[in-house]
Amino acid sequence: MFSYALKSFLQDKTKLFIAVIGIAFSLVLILLIYGIFKGTEEQVLAYIKNTRGDLWVMQKGVSTMHMSSSAFPEFYAAQIKKEKEVKEVYKIVYLNNVLKVGGKKYFAYFLGFEPAKKTSGPWKMAEGDKNVGLNEIIIDKKIARESKLKIGDSVKFMGQSLEISGLSEETYSLASSYIFLNYRKLQELFKAEKIASYMIVDLREGQNPREFAKKIKQKYPDLNAISKPKLMDSEGKMIRRMGIETIRVLSVIAYIIGFLVIAFTVYTLAVERTREFGIIKAIGARNTGLYAIVLFQSLTSAIFGLIIGVFLSYGGAYLIERIASELLIIIAPSTIVRISVAIVLISIFSASIPVYKVSKVDPLIAFRE
Amino acid sequence: MKNSIVVEANELSKIFGEGHLAVRAVDRVNLKIHEGEIILIMGPSGSGKTTLLSILGALLKPTDGKVEINGIEITKLNEGKLPGIRVNNIGFIFQSFNLLSSASALENVVFPLSLSGKKSSANRKRARKLLEDLGLGNRLNYLPKNLSGGEKQRVSIARALINDPRLILADEPTANLDSKSGHEVMMLLHDIAKKQKKTVVIVSHDMRIMDIADRVLQLEDGRLVEGGIFLVEDPVCGMRIPKEKAIAKSVFEGKTYYFCSKTCQEKFKKNPQIFF
Numbered sequence: 001m002f003s004y005a006l007k008s009f010l011q012d013k014t015k016l017f018i019a020v021i022g023i024a025f026s027l028v029l030i031l032l033i034y035g036i037f038k039g040t041e042e043q044v045l046a047y048i049k050n051t052r053g054d055l056w057v058m059q060k061g062v063s064t065m066h067m068s069s070s071a072f073p074e075f076y077a078a079q080i081k082k083e084k085e086v087k088e089v090y091k092i093v094y095l096n097n098v099l100k101v102g103g104k105k106y107f108a109y110f111l112g113f114e115p116a117k118k119t120s121g122p123w124k125m126a127e128g129d130k131n132v133g134l135n136e137i138i139i140d141k142k143i144a145r146e147s148k149l150k151i152g153d154s155v156k157f158m159g160q161s162l163e164i165s166g167l168s169e170e171t172y173s174l175a176s177s178y179i180f181l182n183y184r185k186l187q188e189l190f191k192a193e194k195i196a197s198y199m200i201v202d203l204r205e206g207q208n209p210r211e212f213a214k215k216i217k218q219k220y221p222d223l224n225a226i227s228k229p230k231l232m233d234s235e236g237k238m239i240r241r242m243g244i245e246t247i248r249v250l251s252v253i254a255y256i257i258g259f260l261v262i263a264f265t266v267y268t269l270a271v272e273r274t275r276e277f278g279i280i281k282a283i284g285a286r287n288t289g290l291y292a293i294v295l296f297q298s299l300t301s302a303i304f305g306l307i308i309g310v311f312l313s314y315g316g317a318y319l320i321e322r323i324a325s326e327l328l329i330i331i332a333p334s335t336i337v338r339i340s341v342a343i344v345l346i347s348i349f350s351a352s353i354p355v356y357k358v359s360k361v362d363p364l365i366a367f368r369e
Numbered sequence: 370m371k372n373s374i375v376v377e378a379n380e381l382s383k384i385f386g387e388g389h390l391a392v393r394a395v396d397r398v399n400l401k402i403h404e405g406e407i408i409l410i411m412g413p414s415g416s417g418k419t420t421l422l423s424i425l426g427a428l429l430k431p432t433d434g435k436v437e438i439n440g441i442e443i444t445k446l447n448e449g450k451l452p453g454i455r456v457n458n459i460g461f462i463f464q465s466f467n468l469l470s471s472a473s474a475l476e477n478v479v480f481p482l483s484l485s486g487k488k489s490s491a492n493r494k495r496a497r498k499l500l501e502d503l504g505l506g507n508r509l510n511y512l513p514k515n516l517s518g519g520e521k522q523r524v525s526i527a528r529a530l531i532n533d534p535r536l537i538l539a540d541e542p543t544a545n546l547d548s549k550s551g552h553e554v555m556m557l558l559h560d561i562a563k564k565q566k567k568t569v570v571i572v573s574h575d576m577r578i579m580d581i582a583d584r585v586l587q588l589e590d591g592r593l594v595e596g597g598i599f600l601v602e603d604p605v606c607g608m609r610i611p612k613e614k615a616i617a618k619s620v621f622e623g624k625t626y627y628f629c630s631k632t633c634q635e636k637f638k639k640n641p642q643i644f645f
Contacts, residue, residue, distance in 0.1 A: 001483045001484070003472075003476065003483075004469060004471070004472055004476070004480060004483075007471040007472055007476075008469070008470075008471040008472075010471075011470070011471040275467075276469055276470070279463075279467040279469070280469075280480075280484075281452070282426075282428055282455070282461055282467075283455065283456060283461055283480075283481055283484065283528070284452045284453070284455040284456025284457070284481060284484045284485065285452060285456075285484050286449070286452045289484065363428050364423055364428055364429060366461070366463055366467050367419050367422070367423065367463065367464075367540050
C-alpha cells in the first residue's frame with residue numbers, strides 16, 4: 001500500500017516539485033526569520049557572554065543592560081571589593097549613542113572600561129591593543145573598513161577628537177555595535193564623574209553568585225545584583241519580546257503557505273486519482289487504507305520539503321551573511337526540530353481535506369469506462 | 370454430484386431514485402451459480418447487467434433480497450466488512466483493465482495481497498508465476514502504459530486470481546481488445562473456470578463469449594428471462610448451441626447429446642466412440 005502511495009506520488013514529478021519547493025520555502029522563511037532574531041540576540045548578548053565575571057551589579061530597579069540606564073556612585077566598587085567573597089570588581093560606564101564617521105551614522109553601545117583590568121573591554125581584537133588610552137577609542141574593524149579608517153586616525157565623538165587605538169572583532173551587528181573607550185573618558189564625556197553604570201564582579205572560587213547577589217541587595221539597598229546566567233536570560237527574554245510579534249506574524253504566514261501548498265497538492269493528487277482510489281476500493285481496500293495513502297503522501301511532501309528547506313536555509317543564511325555582513329543568522333537545531341514538528345502536524349491536518357474527498361469515492365467508478 | 374453453490378441470489382432487487390422517478394434496475398432476480406461454472410450475463414444497455422454484477426461483487430447494496438457468496442450472506446454485512454469479502458472472495462476483471470498506472474505489472478498483481486494481509490515472499494513468487502503462466506514473464510516490471518490491451522487484461526486477470534478467490538466477476542472483459550486478444554482472454558477465463566474450478570460471471574455484449582459459457586442469462590429491464598440459456602456443445606462439430614434450440618438429440622450410454630443439425634446427429638449415430 002505504501003509502495004503504491006509513494007510510487008503514485010513520485011509519478012507526477014511536477015506536482016511533487018511544487019509541493020516540496022513550496023514547503024521548503026515556507027521553512028526557509030520561518031528559519032531565516034528565527035535565525036535573524038536569534039543572531040541579533042546573540043550579538044546583543046555578546047558583551048555579557050564574552051566578559052568574565054560571575055555577577056553583575058547595577059542600580060536598583062534595573063535588571064537588564066540593553067534598553068536600560070543604570071547609574072550609581074562608583075565608591076560602591078571599592079566597598080564591594082572589600083567583601084571576602086570578591087576577587088575583583090570591574091567598573092564600566094555604558095550608554096547608547098551614535099558615532100558619525102565618513103558620512104555614516106553608527107548606532108552603538110559605548111562602553112567605558114578600565115584598561116588596566118582588560119577583561120571588561122573588547123573580547124577579540126583584529127588589530128591594535130585593548131589598552132585604550134584616555135583620548136583613544138576602539139572601533140569595530142567593519143566600521144573602520146566602511147569608513148576607510150585605520151589605527152592612528154581620529155574620530156569625533158561628543159565633540160571630542162579620539163584616536164583609534166585598536167580595531168575589535170565580533171562587535172558589529174545590525175541592531176548595534178560595540179565601541180570601547182577609556183572608563184574615565186566616557187565619564188568625562190558623559191559629565192558623570194565618579195558615576196558607574198555597572199560593576200562586573202569576579203567571585204573567589206567556590207562562592208555562589210546567587211547567594212552573593214542576595215547579600216549585595218540586602219547590604220546595599222541602592223543596588224541590584226544579578227548572576228551572569230540570569231542576566232543573559234533576562235536580556236534574551238527582553239530581545240525576544242521586542243521581536244516576537246514580528247516573528248509570530250511572519251511564522252503564521254509561512255505556516256499558512258505550507259498548509260495551503262500541502263493541502264492543494266495532496267488534494268489535486270487525490271482528485272486526479274479518484275478513479276484509481278475507486279478501483280482500489282473495489283478490489284477490497286478500506287477507507288482507512290486510502291486515508292493512509294493520502295496521509296503518507298502528505299507527510300512525504302512535508303519531509304522532502306523539510307530536508308530541502310533546511311539545506312536552503314543554511315545556504316540562504318550563508319549568502320545573506322556574505323551580502324549583509326552586519327547580520328548574524330543562527331539556525332539552531334532546536335528551532336529546526338520545533339518547526340519540523342509544526343510542519344509535520346500541518347501536513348497531517350492538511351491531509352484532512354483530501355481524506356474527506358477520498359472517503360466519498362464510489363468504488364463503482366471502476367465499472368465506468 | 371453437482372458442484373457446490375458459490376453464488377446464490379434470492380429475490381434480488383435494486384431501485385434507484387424514489388417515487389415516480391424510481392427505476393428498478395434489478396428486479397427480483399433469483400440465481401444459483403456453481404463452482405467451476407461460467408455464466409454469461411447478456412442484455413441490452415441499461416438492462417441492469419452491471420448493477421447486478423456490482424451487487425454480486427459486494428459493491429452495491431440491493432434494495433431487497435439477499436446474496437450469498439461462499440455461504441456468507443453479504444447483504445447482511447455492514448459496510449466495514451464488505452472490503453474483506455471483496456478482497457478474499459472475489460476477483461474483479463474490468464473492461465478498461467483498471468491497473469494502477471504508477472505500479473508495474475508485478476506490483477499490480479501483488480497489490481491485493483497487501484489488502485488481504487497475505488503479502489509474503491511466497492505469494493510474491495506466486496504473483497510472478499501467475500504472470501509467467503499468462504505469458505507475461507518478460508513484462509513483470511513494465512508499467513501499464515507500456516503494455517498492450519491484451520497484456521493489460523492478462524495482468525488484470527492475474528490480479529483477480531492472486532488472492533485465490535472462488536468467484537471471478539468480469540465486466541466486458543473483451544470489449545477493449547482486438548479479436549485475437551479477446552479470444553485469448555476468453556480462453557483464459559475458460560481455463561480458470563474449468564481447470565482451477567473458479568466460478569466466472571461475465572457481463573458482456575460479446576457473442577463470442579457464448580462459446581465458453583455454460584449458461585447465458587438474458588437480462589431485460591432488470592429481470593432475468595425465465596431459465597436463461599443453457600449452452601451445450603455439439604460433440605461432432607464442437608459448436609456451442611442453446612440446449613432448447615438444438616436441432617436433434619441422441620442418448621448414448623445413458624447421457625443425452627445435442628446437435629446443431631441432423632447431419633451431425635447422423636455422423637454421431639454411425640460411430641459415437643470416435644467423438645470422445
